[in-house]
Every structure is written in structure tokens, then in C-alpha cells.
Amino acid sequence: MTRVVSLFLPRWPTDRLRRKSGDASPPADAPLVMAGRTGRRRLITALDINAESLGVRIGMAVTKAQALVPGLIIADSDPAAETEGLTKLAFWALQRISPVVAADPPDGLVIDTTGADHLHGGEEAMLSDMIKRFAVSGVEARASVADTWGAAHAAARFLARPAIIVPPGEAEAMLQVLPLQALRLDSGTVTGLHTLGFETVGELLAQPRAPLTLRFGPELGRRLDQALGLVSEPVDPVRSPELVEVRKAFAEPIGAAETIARYIARLADALCHEMERRGLGARRLDLLFHRVDNSMQFIRIGTGQPIRDPKRLVRLFRDKIETVDPGFGIEIMELVAIMTEPLRDKQTISSLVEEPEADVSDLIDILSNRVGQNRLCRFVPVQSDVPERSVARISPLAPETGLTWEGDWPRPPRLLARPEPVETMALLPDHPPVWFTWRGVRRRVRRADGPERVRGEWWKRDAELTAVRDYFRVEDETGERYWIFRSGDGEHEDSGSQRWFIHGIFG
Known part of the structure; x- marks a missing residue:
């Protein structure tokens, strides 16, 4: 089922002016x-929250x-510049959210997110992320997602919530109580x-x-x-012109998966040839299917590093062919590289001594798109004695940081997300526990090694000045x-709570 996001920028003219003025x-x-002027009168066309609060x-x-x-x-109002700004925002959303994005003047964007929300953690996370990104940029935003452009547009502008998710099939129930302006009718x-x-x-x-x-007239019924x-109300x-794209129009509509796969290979060859001519590699690509009923389906893939290998691209797209509904037939296919980076050909050097490094980028791309x-992600060391701060997540294909975990004390391969309290008893402050109870199971300690003292990072927080583990x-x-x-040294109250915790499990 089609899902459409309407992004509403209620104070776009004033927000844009503040951002532009720096x-x-x-x-x-x-x-x-x-x-702006209406005849001889000069009227207010937009205002910020400060002016609105003053009446x-x-x-x-x-x-x-x-x-x-x-x-x-x-x-002075500048509608042309405001529309141009919306178009720039649409290009931003094109690269990060969905391949089907259009400006929705005078105050928003419309985004077809059918089949793309899972790449952003679901619809709720997707809307929340969009709103937060705009807020960081100083632009107030509200967003809604529904089955149709009209329903999403109405919900974003006439329901007083930052993010609105209209469940599939419930657009009519939502529209029932909204005012007539929600239908995008002219004022007359x-x-x-x-x-x-x-x-x-x-x-x-x-x-x-x-x-x-x-x-x-017919406009009322159409809305x-x-x-x-x-x-249908397709999003154009x-x-x-800077995007690298190729397209294929068919004399007769196609629909079989095998036929679609065959033309994907041809489009990938043509696109890679064009990218080679420009010295580029693709990081994100969209494959768009224009159906005979004037609707659109699409597949989006991403790569961890710039590539222009047709076989790899075809393999990534073929994994998602089953998500495409050809309907009554596909009449146009477009392959677009919406995010590219410079890429030079690498010369393969033969060596009789060193083994070539294993290339796992293809596997990572397959998993990422699934x-x-x-x-x-992958984990890398961080210079910190506090265990939960000694590791960070980075992109699977990010370059090596050059850091290693230092120290003679071994660390468990499985570190809990946060330390969990346990019930225990120790004979002396600097002795290990005799037994401990964790998650309802009592365990008697047979062997132990320690203690290893870890002190707080006092340069980060004053509360850690005397903290000890x-x-x-x-x-x-x-x-x-x-x-x-x-938590604590077993003697001084300011060193910790003196409670026991489990932090990791050894293999």
C-alpha cells in the first residue's frame, strides 16, 4: 500500500530568512x-512565533x-526565493529519505515513502528524525504519513501534533472532523x-x-x-541535471521478474559507463518503475563505498525485485545515482609474499540493504579506563582508527549494555564475593581473580573525582x-554505593 509523507514548514518564510541572514x-x-502587497495594501504574509504571540x-x-x-x-516577502528554497530541501530529502520527493509550495514537501520507511527504523522514527534535523537547522517542521498525499497534507496542517501517523485504511476517519480548508480548495x-x-x-x-x-465544478470532487x-495523485x-541517470522506455509494458532483471543489467551497464566517463562511483542509487496507471514503484540501494561495478549493482537490485508490484505493466525504468563520489581505477599489484586483503564490502552492502x-556497525577502541566508554561504534567500512585496547587485564567478549545489580557477600572489602545472585539464580564462586581498580574520569565530571570500581x-x-x-572501595562512602554489579560474561 502507498504511504506518503507531508512535511509542513509552518514558518518557512521567516525561518528561511533567519538562516539566510546568518x-x-x-x-x-x-x-x-x-x-507583501495586495493591490495598494501592504499585508502580513508570514510571521514568526514571537510576532504571533504579540497578536x-x-x-x-x-x-x-x-x-x-x-x-x-x-x-519583504519573496515567494520565488521561498519556492526555490523548498526545491533545495527536496534535493536534500531525495538523498536521505526517498527517491520520490517534490516541493509542495508554499510551505512544505511531499515524499512517497512506500517501502522506504524500514531503512529509517520505521515510520515513527523516520518522522521524528526529519523533525529533529530541521529543528537543529532552525526550521520548525511538522510531518505526517498517510495512504494519500491529500490525507497526509491535511493531517500535517490541521492536527496539532509534530508527528502524525495515520494508520493504513483510516484516512477517511481522520478527515471527517477536519475543516474544509484541509482539502486544498481555493478560498472562493x-x-x-x-x-x-x-x-x-x-x-x-x-x-x-x-x-x-x-x-x-469538478475540483471539489477531485480533491x-x-x-x-x-x-491517484502521483508525486513528480x-x-x-547533475545527477547521473539512464532510462529505458518500453514499446510494450513489462511485468515479469525475469524481464525486469534483464533490463536492470542493461541499465547498470549504461550507468557505470557514464560514471566511468565522469570519474565517479555511486554511493546511493534509485531504480524507478513508471507504471501504466501513472503510479510509481522504486527500489533504493546504498553502498558503503563508491562503486561502479555493474555486477554488484545488479546483485543488490535483484535482491529487491520481489518488492516491486508491476501492476498492469511498467512502461519506463529509470536508474539514478543520486549520491556519487570521485572514484579512480585501482591497479592490482601481484605479490608472491603477501596475501591480498579480503574485500568484505560486497557482503556489507548486501546486509545493509536487507x-x-x-x-x-563495527566496534573500535576508545582511550578510556571506564569499560562502557572504551568502545565506540563506527561504520563497517570506516578506516582504522589506529587505537588498541591497552592493559594487562583481560576483558570479557560480552559486555552488558549497562551493569546489572547482583546480591552477594564478600568476607573482606578487598576480597571477591563468596556467592552472588543474578537474574534469580544463586551462583557459588569457586575461583576468582582481582581486584582490578578502575577510577572515575574526574576530568569529565566532578562526581567522578573520588569514584572507584x-x-x-x-x-x-x-x-x-x-x-x-x-562500586566503591568498600570503606569510604564517597567512593561509591558499595553495591555489587555484573558487567560482563567471559566466553
Whole structure:
């Protein structure tokens, strides 16, 4: 089922102006409005949260707003620049979220995320990440996802929540209580419907279509059908002449998986040839399928490093062919490299002494595209005596950091996400425990080694100035070995809670 995200930027004109102005931007707490002309009148067209809290409203005359708010900062509205800015945001979303993205002037984006949400941890995580990224950039954003563009557009603008997920099949129930403006109708149609006593979308849905169409034209019925998914509303994705892309139009629509795979190979060959000519390698690619019913399907793959090997690309795409629904047939296929990096050919040097390094990048690419790039990582050492801080996650193909774990004391191969408390008894403060109870099971200690004292990193936090941990390696009667520690030195209260914890398990 199709899933569409509508990203709403309620204060885009003023947010864009502040970002563009940089250091010359008005103070963050200063009221800022944008003004434009309607005939001879100069009216407020956009405003920030500061101006709104002081009583300024969109459509208010500039002279009235100035009288209401002394010191009001007024800038000229620039719709063309605002639309251009939305297009740039669409290119950003094209690379990071989905291959089907378009600007939705005057205040948002529309993104077809069908089949792409799992790459971002699900719809909730995807919307949350988008909103956070815009907030960091100083742009207020709200986002919603629904079965149709119209439903997502309405939810983002008329439901007062930052992120809204409309479950599949529930668009009509959501639309019932929304005002007529949620249908993206022109102001004249909305005014006419209000005159007849209509206030909500649900009231329109309960009425016969013919009289409404006769009075207001076909646009009203079309918007209703688009919001309900009865009429398709495809997203025309943004494209840049700088993108490397190839396409194939078919005289007769295709639909068989074998046929699709054959043409993927041809497109991959053509794309790699073009990238070789430009000295580029692909990091992220989109394969788009234009169906005869004017809808679109797509496959997105990513690679850990720039490549232009047709066989590798074909292998990654073939793994996802089963996710494509050809419908009544595919009439156009497009292969686009939306993220590229410079790539030079490497010369293979033969050696009779050294074995060539194993290349696992192909395996990593396959796994990344199956389970999500964010779910793959490798661990590297970090210079820290505190065990949970001595390791970090990096990309599987990131270069080596050159660091190693130092010290003579062994570390367990399995470190718990956080230390878990245990019940135990030790005969003396510097002795290992005689027994301990962890997760409901009591274990008697047969052998032990320690203590290894780890002190807090006082240069990071004052609370760790006197913090101490005493670690022991212990073995129970069954031969299982554990890494446990006491928080504190067993004597001084300011060194820790004196409680015992388990932190790791030895293989």
C-alpha cells in the first residue's frame, strides 16, 4: 500500500530568512514578519512565533501590526526565493529519505515513502528524525504519513501534533472532523461551502456529489477522491541535471521478474559507463518503475563505498525485485545515482609474499540493504579506563582508527549494555564475593581473580573525582566466568554505593 509523507514548514518564510541572514539575522527573540502587497495594501504574509504571540496575524495590515507591536521587524516577502528554497530541501530529502520527493509550495514537501520507511527504523522514527534535523537547522517542521498525499497534507496542517501517523485504511476517519480548508480548495470554494452551512470534510462526504459538482465544478470532487485514494495523485520527483541517470522506455509494458532483471543489467551497464566517463562511483542509487496507471514503484540501494561495478549493482537490485508490484505493466525504468563520489581505477599489484586483503564490502552492502544501513556497525577502541566508554561504534567500512585496547587485564567478549545489580557477600572489602545472585539464580564462586581498580574520569565530571570500581573475574561451580565489580572501595562512602554489579560474561 502507498504511504506518503507531508512535511509542513509552518514558518518557512521567516525561518528561511533567519538562516539566510546568518550573523546579520534579527535577534532570536525579536518579532519578525514578512509583508507583501495586495493591490495598494501592504499585508502580513508570514510571521514568526514571537510576532504571533504579540497578536499579529497573517492578513493583517502592516500599519496595524506596527501600531500593535513597536519594534516589529518587517521584511519583504519573496515567494520565488521561498519556492526555490523548498526545491533545495527536496534535493536534500531525495538523498536521505526517498527517491520520490517534490516541493509542495508554499510551505512544505511531499515524499512517497512506500517501502522506504524500514531503512529509517520505521515510520515513527523516520518522522521524528526529519523533525529533529530541521529543528537543529532552525526550521520548525511538522510531518505526517498517510495512504494519500491529500490525507497526509491535511493531517500535517490541521492536527496539532509534530508527528502524525495515520494508520493504513483510516484516512477517511481522520478527515471527517477536519475543516474544509484541509482539502486544498481555493478560498472562493471554501467561502461558498461555508455559505451553504458546511464546516467539516465529513459533512461534505455525507452529501450527494452531483449537486456539489454542478455548483462548484469538478475540483471539489477531485480533491475528495484524491484524499480518499479513489483517484491517484502521483508525486513528480525533483531531478537535477547533475545527477547521473539512464532510462529505458518500453514499446510494450513489462511485468515479469525475469524481464525486469534483464533490463536492470542493461541499465547498470549504461550507468557505470557514464560514471566511468565522469570519474565517479555511486554511493546511493534509485531504480524507478513508471507504471501504466501513472503510479510509481522504486527500489533504493546504498553502498558503503563508491562503486561502479555493474555486477554488484545488479546483485543488490535483484535482491529487491520481489518488492516491486508491476501492476498492469511498467512502461519506463529509470536508474539514478543520486549520491556519487570521485572514484579512480585501482591497479592490482601481484605479490608472491603477501596475501591480498579480503574485500568484505560486497557482503556489507548486501546486509545493509536487507536490514538497514543504521543496523550495521563495527566496534573500535576508545582511550578510556571506564569499560562502557572504551568502545565506540563506527561504520563497517570506516578506516582504522589506529587505537588498541591497552592493559594487562583481560576483558570479557560480552559486555552488558549497562551493569546489572547482583546480591552477594564478600568476607573482606578487598576480597571477591563468596556467592552472588543474578537474574534469580544463586551462583557459588569457586575461583576468582582481582581486584582490578578502575577510577572515575574526574576530568569529565566532578562526581567522578573520588569514584572507584573494583573488578573481579569469578568462576562459578559450573565453570561459567563473569566480570563483576563493587562500586566503591568498600570503606569510604564517597567512593561509591558499595553495591555489587555484573558487567560482563567471559566466553
